[in-house]
Amino acid sequence: MPHIATLTLNPAIDVSTSTPRVEPERKLRCGPGRRDPGGGGINVARVVRRLGADSTAIYTIGGFVGRLLESLVNAEGVTSMAIPVRGETREDFTVYDEAADTQFRFVLPGPELEADEWTACLDAVRALGRWPDLFCASGSLPPGAPEDAYARIAAIVAGRGVRFALDASGPALKHALDAGVDLVKPNLREMRELTGLGLEDQASRLAACRQLIGRGAARMVALSLGSEGAMLVTADDAWQAAALDIHAVSTVGAGDSFLGAMVWALASGLPPSEAFRYGVAGGSATVLESGTALLAPEDVSRMLADVVIAAIPA
Ligand SMILES: Nc1ncnc2c1ncn2[C@@H]1O[C@H](COP(=O)(O)OP(=O)(O)OP(=O)(O)O)[C@@H](O)[C@H]1O
Numbered sequence: 001m002p003h004i005a006t007l008t009l010n011p012a013i014d015v016s017t018s019t020p021r022v023e024p025e026r027k028l029r030c031g032p033g034r035r036d037p038g039g040g041g042i043n044v045a046r047v048v049r050r051l052g053a054d055s056t057a058i059y060t061i062g063g064f065v066g067r068l069l070e071s072l073v074n075a076e077g078v079t080s081m082a083i084p085v086r087g088e089t090r091e092d093f094t095v096y097d098e099a100a101d102t103q104f105r106f107v108l109p110g111p112e113l114e115a116d117e118w119t120a121c122l123d124a125v126r127a128l129g130r131w132p133d134l135f136c137a138s139g140s141l142p143p144g145a146p147e148d149a150y151a152r153i154a155a156i157v158a159g160r161g162v163r164f165a166l167d168a169s170g171p172a173l174k175h176a177l178d179a180g181v182d183l184v185k186p187n188l189r190e191m192r193e194l195t196g197l198g199l200e201d202q203a204s205r206l207a208a209c210r211q212l213i214g215r216g217a218a219r220m221v222a223l224s225l226g227s228e229g230a231m232l233v234t235a236d237d238a239w240q241a242a243a244l245d246i247h248a249v250s251t252v253g254a255g256d257s258f259l260g261a262m263v264w265a266l267a268s269g270l271p272p273s274e275a276f277r278y279g280v281a282g283g284s285a286t287v288l289e290s291g292t293a294l295l296a297p298e299d300v301s302r303m304l305a306d307v308v309i310a311a312i313p314a
């Protein structure tokens with residue numbers, strides 16, 4: 001069975017609920033709340049586990065919320081390597097406004113990561129007992145983490161000969177790409193921010209992905225385009241996939257699910273274009289779920305055949 005490890009330096013518990021209408025001042029009576037473990041790497045580990053592989057999630061935990069997070073992660077069959085920190089793990093809050101059919105997402109910064117805690121994170125990665133087939137780091141950095149955090153993790157992972165996948169943004173993404181990764185999954189906004197380009201059409205997007213590969217920043221670039229689908233570029237090939245024609249219930253976690261399904265497929269030995277098919281099916285399957293809920297594996301299986309992967313001519 002393939003084994004994937006993930007790293008989440010700024011995890012969260014996602015609390016989600018709904019209310020008839022969001023309005024100022026008055027008390028907003030909400031429906032029942034649900035709590036999901038959250039943070040990029042934790043979500044990737046959950047998706048990988050649902051698709052049937054072994055997953056280990058390395059993440060920080062602080063206080064009562066941290067302990068609750070660990071129990072929620074364990075309940076999904078993901079193996080936890082939880083690193084204690086002094087600050088309290090954050091809780092993010094998503095409210096669905098029924099009248100407007102829209103979601104409000106409130107995201108907290110997360111606790112400060114202190115120097116010794118950061119060292120403990122590096123040690124935890126080095127101490128992985130069983131090295132995975134693929135290592136995935138995902139999500140924002142907490143306050144206090146060095147900007148080159150993912151670059152340093154990438155170096156440790158590469159030193160073990162393990163493939164490294166990354167989903168990050170801003171300076172953390174930039175530093176890691178300077179070090180070089182195997183797979184990177186920016187969305188269009190992150191790619192625009194990284195390159196400083198408008199990237200309005202397929203040709204410019206393809207050129208931007210190729211430029212990353214050409215300078216050794218990544219071996220594979222999966223550029224996810226939300227309701228426009230996605231693009232996958234390797235040194236020799238490029239493919240595009242339109243989004244599936246589905247009713248989008250909630251796009252929360254679509255990117256994590258895309259990456260989770262794609263790394264599951266890569267770790268299972270599928271070639272890049274097939275892994276890309278899994279990525280699109282995985283992202284789409286999560287879009288069918290309300291609030292912060294992630295994909296159902298049977299939806300991924302069902303949708304795989306509907307994903308049309310088209311080679312982009314050189
Ligand atoms: N509205 C939508 N309709 C159909 N498919 C969608 C929609 N939104 C996302 N997807 C699917 O999910 C994939 C990943 O979504 P997206 O590009 O929005 O990731 P992201 O911006 O990283 O998301 P996140 O908010 O989780 O970080 C897309 O490539 C697409 O296949």
Ligand SMILES: [Mg+2]
Pocket residue numbers: 167187255256
């Ligand atoms: Mg994303």
